[in-house]
Amino acid sequence: MLDKKAKGVFTIAATPFLPDGALDFDSLDRMVDAYIERGATGLTILGMMGEAGKLEADESIAVVRKVISRSRVPVVVGVSSPGFAAMTALAKQSMDAGAAGVMVAPPGNLRTDAQIIAYFQNTAEFLGDIPFVLQDFPLATSVQISPSVILKIVEDCPTCVMLKHEDWPGLEKITALRRASDAGSRRISILCGNGGMYLLEEMLRGADGAMTGFGYPEMMARVIDAFTAGDLNRARDIFDAYMPMVRYEAQPGLGLAIRKYTLAKQGVIAHPTLRKPGAALSAESISEIDAIAARQERRLEDLGLKPFS
Incomplete structure (x- = not known):
């Protein structure tokens, strides 16, 4: 079961589709193997970048x-839903299937601190003893959750064991939460998102690792391994080698198409298909991605690291 000690890299998984939009289960197997081979200590599925909102209920399960x-590693399932009935159903089916926990993002209609706190109190009540991750992603949800509100949720909801932190900018939030836990508040795991764009700084502020996706998912594990070994300079060098692609993939509205293209190019998934509606890459974008990937490969070789392919 997921708990407050979780750390490392919980890779946010893409959902592979065939060219006609049907689920690609063969690619799903290959992708799971590749993520674990590249250093994932856990997987998170049916997240926002997993196109969860485009799946029917039976497809999700x-x-x-x-x-x-x-x-072979713990799996967290995104169960965010406007209503608690659908959330609870998917959460219970996922746990019955062997999931380690679930992830919940707040619906976009929450505006006040009291509304946010009440929502997650209700979430904990409906989920019962299922451990859950609070997804804090205001860029996507438009819900601003302050450190004091997170601390109140953690205090009121013992089954909230992790924060998926992807506020932007949000480094001060990590510092505030860690200072509070140092002062006696219940400490939970903090894994960070945003494609790993601020991963090093987040680790320095007290994060326990990453819960995010990227077209080259080994980046997070390589950076965290160097950081954990105390070699900050090497962690920075590795991060710098991937940074141009991290930056390029961070384009709102286009990031998933870029990620799926690079995963397909590496043979992790068979097709870069996004279920409609979804962005398509132009010839110019593909050329730019290929150029960045080639330069990334050369920089990794200079560091003595082999690219996966």
């Missing part, structure tokens, strides 16, 4: 069962 049956 089919993906959950397939991934869990294949994975």
Whole structure:
């Protein structure tokens, strides 16, 4: 079961589709293997970048069962939903299938601190003893959650064991939360998102690792391994080698198309298909991605690191 001690890299998994938009289960198996080979200590599926909102209910649970049956590491399932009935149903089915926990983002209609706190109190009540991750992603949800509100949720909801931190900018939030836990508040795991764009700084501020996706998912593990070994300069050098692609993939509205293209180019998934509606890459974008990837490969070789392919 997921708990407050979770750390490392929980890779946010893409959802592979065939060219006609059907689920690609063969690619799903290959992708799970690749993520683990590249350093994932956990997997998170059916997140926002996993196109969860484009799946039917039976497709969602089919993906959950397939991934869990294949994975050798804990699996967290995104169960965010406007209503608690759908959330609870998917959460219970996921846990029955062997999930380690679930992830919940607040709906976009929450505006006040009291509304946010009440929502997660209700979430904890409906989920019962299922451990959950609070996803704090205001760029996508438009819900601003302050450190004091997070601390109140953590105090009121013992089953909230992790914060998926992807506020932007949000480094001061990590510092505030860690100072509070040092002063006696319940400490929970903090894993960070945003494609790893601020990963080094987040680790320096007290994060326990990453819960995010990227077209080259080994980046997070390589950076964290160097950081954990105390070699900050090497961690920076590795991060710098990947940074141009991290930056390029961070384009709002286009990032998932870029990620799926690079995963397909490496053979991790068979097709870069996004389910409609979804962005398409132009010839110019593909040329830019290929140029960045080639330069990234050369920089990794200079560091004595082999690219996966």
